[in-house]
Amino acid sequence: DQQVKQNSPSLSVQEGRISILNCDYTNSMFDYFLWYKKYPAEGPTFLISISSIKDKNEDGRFTVFLNKSAKHLSLHIVPSQPGDSAVYFCAATSTSGTYKYIFGTGTRLKVLA
Amino acid sequence: DAGVTQSPTHLIKTRGQHVTLRCSPISGHKSVSWYQQVLGQGPQFIFQYYEKEERGRGNFPDRFSARQFPNYSSELNVNALLLGDSALYLCASSGGPDNEQFFGPGTRLTVL
Numbered sequence: 001d002q003q004v005k006q007n008s009p010s011l012s013v014q015e016g017r018i019s020i021l022n023c024d025y026t027n028s029m030f031d032y033f034l035w036y037k038k039y040p041a042e043g044p045t046f047l048i049s050i051s052s053i054k055d056k057n058e059d060g061r062f063t064v065f066l067n068k069s070a071k072h073l074s075l076h077i078v079p080s081q082p083g084d085s086a087v088y089f090c091a092a093t094s095t096s097g098t099y100k101y102i103f104g105t106g107t108r109l110k111v112l113a
Numbered sequence: 114d115a116g117v118t119q120s121p122t123h124l125i126k127t128r129g130q131h132v133t134l135r136c137s138p139i140s141g142h143k144s145v146s147w148y149q150q151v152l153g154q155g156p157q158f159i160f161q162y163y164e165k166e167e168r169g170r171g172n173f174p175d176r177f178s179a180r181q182f183p184n185y186s187s188e189l190n191v192n193a194l195l196l197g198d199s200a201l202y203l204c205a206s207s208g209g210p211d212n213e214q215f216f217g218p219g220t221r222l223t224v225l
Contacts, residue, residue: 034213043203043216089155100146100169101214103155
């Protein structure tokens with residue numbers, strides 16, 4: 001039972017344009033969401049998070065949007081840079097539970113110069 | 114400041130053997146979580162420890178066990194290795210069980 005889904009395994013974007021990565025979840029108990037970036041041979045690096053009490057959180061070029069009614073979140077990267085090329089994972093958790101993270105399967109982003 | 118460290122970096126074992134993976138959290142962090150990442154999948158939660166107590170366990174068989182030491186470092190043990198245990202094992206530390214988790218580089222385990 002995949003509670004967190006990233007339906008696009010890969011995405012290619014031109015440098016300078018917007019990258020939009022999507023994530024859907026099924027468990028209504030999830031109330032905290034995170035995005036991680038992963039380069040080969042490294043562990044995931046925390047990017048940005050959002051609590052379910054908000055619908056948007058921004059940090060520099062990265063913005064996460066949360067639509068609770070649709071159980072959908074997205075990560076926007078503007079402008080995209082070649083160094084952003086990596087695998088992006090969304091993760092969800094319930095802060096009233098064991099706080100284990102449930103990860104999606106990842107989206108490989110390639111930013112073309 | 115040193116991040117999360119894991120050892121060894123790579124490991125090759127044969128079926129039926131036992132393996133111990135080690136993790137040192139970020140200084141001051143008291144919670145450690147373990148994840149298994151199989152190729153093409155996202156990390157899967159195995160265990161979470163906080164203040165040396167198990168706080169959560171994922172859907173893994175009893176062959177998987179872990180512990181946390183007084184200095185907050187942690188070990189993950191896997192007995193009777195199977196081919197399907199081949200994966201990247203990630204350790205994450207956080208200040209507490211409900212804080213953001215920061216990941217180490219992982220240990221790549223190959224079971225032949």
